[in-house]
Amino acid sequence: MYVREHISRVIDGKTYNTRTALNCHMHTESKDDQGVPYIIDLYRTKKDQYFLVEHNIPHPYMEKEKAAVVDVLTPISLEQAEEWVEKYCPWRKEKIFAINSEANLTTLTLRIDKMTKAQLVAQATKHNLTLNAYCLLKLEKILYEKDAPRGGAGVFLERGLNLRD
Structure with a gap:
């Protein structure tokens, strides 16, 4: 069984961490031959930076029978996040893009x-x-x-x- 681990990456001097960011939405695409789902998570950092984490991506340089799954973290712009939300969870748009400030909490x-x-x-x-x-x-x-x-x-x-x- 695949267990999702927390991921932390520094990209272009910015830290993206699934433990501290808000998981805005999880989308499941399909399952592989072993029944492991392909999952895409949209996260928002405390500084309103968005990133996607794609889980269960087969490693591209390994033989299929030995392939281990990897997680890919990709920073995205606000516009890309809005497109992603519109495609996968438009009913959550207002909540996901609410201003992240103490005044709203x-x-x-x-x-x-x-x-x-x-x-x-x-x-x-x-x-x-x-x-x-x-x-x-x-x-x-x-x-x-x-x-x-x-x-x-x-x-x-x-x-x-x-x-x-």
Whole structure:
């Protein structure tokens, strides 16, 4: 089974890191002979720089039976990001391109029992997300459920997450 690792690259003096950037959207294209999906993630850095990470790209210089998959990180312009969003997830356009400033953010404090928190932490860890990101995705699921083009969990299935468990 392929497990996505965090990627960090310095390109033209700028650092692109999947651990610290916002994963705006995950798009799954198809699967290879072994059933491994070809995945493209759009990320936005804290400084509003966009980049794509293509997962499961067969290494071009290896024999097919020995080929290992690689992840390719490509910085893109705002215009390229807008085209990508228009093609793969137009229903999320407003949220993805919202101005990333403190004025647009707010804090929500929840009081929950320790068992519920432990379950949320376990699920967040399972999906390789922070607790905050996982809870935000769960809340978005409720809000965007009606807007997702493929019904119910479309937003999350696009990201490769099955949040029903």
